[in-house]
Amino acid sequence: MILKALEIEGVDQIFGFPGGAVLPLYNQLYDSPLKHLLVRHEQAAVHAADGYARVTGKPGVVFATSGPGATNLVTGIANAYMDSVPLVLITGQVASPFIGTDAFQEADITGITLPITKHNYLVKNVEELPSILSEAFFIASTGRRGPVLIDIPKDLFDHEAPFNYDQKCHIAGYNPTYSGHAGQINRAVKAIRDARRPVIFGGGGLIRAGADQVLRELAETARIPVILSLMGLGAFPGDNSLFLGMPGMHGSVTANYALTETDLIIAAGVRFDDRVTGKLENFAEKAKIIHIDIDPAEIGKNVIIDIPIVGDVRLVLEDLLCKLKPGNTEKWFKQIESWQEKYPMPAGSKGASSSLLPQFVIRELSRLSEPDTIVATDVGQHQMWTAQHFIIRAPKRFLTSGGLGTMGYGFPAAIGARLAAPEQRVLCITGDGSFQMNIQELATVVNNNLDLTIALINNGSLGMVRQWQEFFYEKRYSHTLLVGSPDFIKVAEAYGARALRASTEVEATQAIEEAFRIKGPVLIDFVVNPEENVYPMVAPNHPINQIITGGDF
Amino acid sequence: MKHVLAILVENKAGALTRISGLFSRRGFNIENIAVGETVTPGVARMTITVEGSDPVIEQVMKQLHKLINVLKVSNLSKEPSVMRELMLIKVRSETGSRSDIQQIVETFRGKVVDVSPDSMIIEVTGTEDKLEAIKMMLEHFGIKEIVRTGKVALLRGAKTTREA
Numbered sequence: 001m002i003l004k005a006l007e008i009e010g011v012d013q014i015f016g017f018p019g020g021a022v023l024p025l026y027n028q029l030y031d032s033p034l035k036h037l038l039v040r041h042e043q044a045a046v047h048a049a050d051g052y053a054r055v056t057g058k059p060g061v062v063f064a065t066s067g068p069g070a071t072n073l074v075t076g077i078a079n080a081y082m083d084s085v086p087l088v089l090i091t092g093q094v095a096s097p098f099i100g101t102d103a104f105q106e107a108d109i110t111g112i113t114l115p116i117t118k119h120n121y122l123v124k125n126v127e128e129l130p131s132i133l134s135e136a137f138f139i140a141s142t143g144r145r146g147p148v149l150i151d152i153p154k155d156l157f158d159h160e161a162p163f164n165y166d167q168k169c170h171i172a173g174y175n176p177t178y179s180g181h182a183g184q185i186n187r188a189v190k191a192i193r194d195a196r197r198p199v200i201f202g203g204g205g206l207i208r209a210g211a212d213q214v215l216r217e218l219a220e221t222a223r224i225p226v227i228l229s230l231m232g233l234g235a236f237p238g239d240n241s242l243f244l245g246m247p248g249m250h251g252s253v254t255a256n257y258a259l260t261e262t263d264l265i266i267a268a269g270v271r272f273d274d275r276v277t278g279k280l281e282n283f284a285e286k287a288k289i290i291h292i293d294i295d296p297a298e299i300g301k302n303v304i305i306d307i308p309i310v311g312d313v314r315l316v317l318e319d320l321l322c323k324l325k326p327g328n329t330e331k332w333f334k335q336i337e338s339w340q341e342k343y344p345m346p347a348g349s350k351g352a353s354s355s356l357l358p359q360f361v362i363r364e365l366s367r368l369s370e371p372d373t374i375v376a377t378d379v380g381q382h383q384m385w386t387a388q389h390f391i392i393r394a395p396k397r398f399l400t401s402g403g404l405g406t407m408g409y410g411f412p413a414a415i416g417a418r419l420a421a422p423e424q425r426v427l428c429i430t431g432d433g434s435f436q437m438n439i440q441e442l443a444t445v446v447n448n449n450l451d452l453t454i455a456l457i458n459n460g461s462l463g464m465v466r467q468w469q470e471f472f473y474e475k476r477y478s479h480t481l482l483v484g485s486p487d488f489i490k491v492a493e494a495y496g497a498r499a500l501r502a503s504t505e506v507e508a509t510q511a512i513e514e515a516f517r518i519k520g521p522v523l524i525d526f527v528v529n530p531e532e533n534v535y536p537m538v539a540p541n542h543p544i545n546q547i548i549t550g551g552d553f
Numbered sequence: 554m555k556h557v558l559a560i561l562v563e564n565k566a567g568a569l570t571r572i573s574g575l576f577s578r579r580g581f582n583i584e585n586i587a588v589g590e591t592v593t594p595g596v597a598r599m600t601i602t603v604e605g606s607d608p609v610i611e612q613v614m615k616q617l618h619k620l621i622n623v624l625k626v627s628n629l630s631k632e633p634s635v636m637r638e639l640m641l642i643k644v645r646s647e648t649g650s651r652s653d654i655q656q657i658v659e660t661f662r663g664k665v666v667d668v669s670p671d672s673m674i675i676e677v678t679g680t681e682d683k684l685e686a687i688k689m690m691l692e693h694f695g696i697k698e699i700v701r702t703g704k705v706a707l708l709r710g711a712k713t714t715r716e717a
Contacts, residue, residue, distance in 0.1 A: 110567065111567075111570070114567070114570065114571060114574055115574060115575075115578050118621075119621040122566065122567070124566070139621060171621060172563065172624055173562075173563060173620070173621050173622055173623050173624045174621050295619070296615050296618070297612065297615035297616050297618075297619055300608065300611065300612070301612060
């Protein structure tokens with residue numbers, strides 16, 4: 001019954017790991033046309049399904065068993081919830097009569113995941129299973145996307161019941177608003193017309209809504225510069241002259257200055273995260289703010305909004321576009337260009353010419369990748385360098401853990417992307433800290449001969465934490481130097497993957513070229529300057545125009 | 554300021570936990586809470602009193618509304634409404650004090666619902682002010698135990714919360 005429902009929903013790929021409580025489900029899967037990827041840890045299954053969902057736009061599907069199988073999903077679910085990724089997770093539960101008795105491998109997973117799912121279900125009768133499945137897919141993939149978990153007691157998998165599956169389900173308490181309020185849209189149009197220094201500030205919502213085309217038309221028609229949050233990267237071409245980069249803690253100086261000096265922010269599918277706004281009282285003090293979002297609760301949550309528009313960001317931008325004329329923003333662009341000239345993205349420390357700079361590695365990866373390459377990152381310094389230096393030209397090509405900041409996300413997410421987009425190059429940019437959090441998935445990629453490149457930015461430390469210790473904790477490097485890491489080449493080879501090492505610029509370029517020629521999993525161990533810091537930087541809870549530039553321009 | 558929210562919610566397993574959990578994890582404080590059936594089968598009504606500024610209450614209401622099982626959230630403090638709470642008080646009483654207590658109870662239009670040789674249970678219904686007032690009046694007799702239902706409220710006039 002479950003597999004039939006998945007087929008109706010157009011699912012073709014499942015990510016999972018079997019166990020006692022899902023034995024009946026895996027037994028049915030044995031002769032099902034549905035593909036299943038066996039991972040080596042349940043957390044990787046969620047991240048892979050998450051990567052798959054971000055690339056395809058369809059809900060990612062995960063199977064896991066009860067107890068530890070289910071609790072191992074938790075980080076991945078929280079990650080997807082924070083980044084609004086559609087997932088449907090099916091967990092086995094101990095058989096109905098045993099629920100509540102602390103039975104073997106019992107965990108209250110609906111209770112545990114209550115705050116990190118868009119909705120969840122514990123199935124009590126098999127009769128309600130079809131409607132729960134269709135509701136789960138509907139909830140996960142509409143409105144503000146998110147993970148939905150269904151916990152199914154083992155005995156119910158084998159129960160028979162009439163299979164009445166209705167994809168168009170109606171849920172009384174769930175009616176997302178899609179079209180924007182006409183009056184508010186008119187107010188927004190007037191505000192845009194009156195603005196002299198407007199900026200568009202877009203986020204991940206643009207990508208989920210498929211709003212990249214309309215965004216581009218709008219920005220080019222009205223002559224408005226575009227800033228994208230980490231989650232929004234790709235929603236506007238990274239090489240377009242109207243693009244100012246990412247704002248916030250490690251954003252470009254220009255983006256942060258523009259947000260400080262602007263008189264109108266057109267915020268679209270963003271949630272004004274603290275990493276973007278810095279000190280709230282000083283954020284965009286001179287600006288009116290239009291905020292377009294599908295989730296009414298995001299509007300006014302962190303910053304005060306002048307013109308709120310609840311709705312699908314694509315539909316609202318289309319409404320705005322047909323009412324807008326070219327704006328008079330030339331003076332504003334002159335100002336922006338002077339910032340861009342004065343403050344380019346720093347290429348790395350000057351004194352360290354003998355050792356390999358991570359920024360160089362990222363730029364080379366970007367230069368040598370095809371434009372449609374999908375990049376998945378882990379979390380930390382390499383993630384910020386990728387956001388700063390890797391040119392993302394289109395949506396659904398940059399996968400990163402934005403909200404939760406989950407180390408260990410990147411590698412499994414790249415696996416999901418690999419299965420989602422068989423024609424495109426998939427590149428995982430990771431660090432030696434993050435990679436070791438899901439390194440066991442080397443077995444998965446080798447076992448399935450998945451063609452992807454792992455670019456390991458190896459600085460022998462938890463670089464971002466080390467950087468904070470350097471800046472804010474008097475260089476007391478408490479537990480951030482990763483002593484005892486393995487030889488990553490040997491590890492990769494032990495699993496059966498190819499591996500290359502680069503310690504100089506010449507070696508780096510050669511290694512990337514070689515890795516890109518190899519079909520199958522390849523790891524490149526880039527041994528980089530361990531002292532390198534991510535600049536520019538805004539210290540936490542400081543105004544975003546107070547920028548530490550590192551002095552190495 | 555205190556706000557009284559009326560929440561219509563599908564009477565499904567875990568709905569109450571979802572709502573109370575949301576308050577604690579988003580740092581909103583529930584002052585009191587009352588739950589019961591409505592005229593519509595399968596729909597329960599929660600009345601929650603919560604302290605907070607207007608922007609905080611707006612955020613509370615939006616977050617509540619995001620819960621799939623929640624059908625309707627209204628702020629009854631913003632409109633004319635009838636608000637009541639029921640309290641039972643077990644108070645120490647002896648032959649000498651019983652009539653004094655009786656008099657106070659009558660003044661507050663309460664009822665004596667149980668009497669024993671050395672205690673009485675008093676039932677009183679009303680606004681928060683009224684309940685606080687009778688509690689204060691009975692304090693020096695010695696209050697042994699109190700139980701309160703939490704506030705419940707309905708909009709005045711023909712309009713219902715569902716339509717509001």
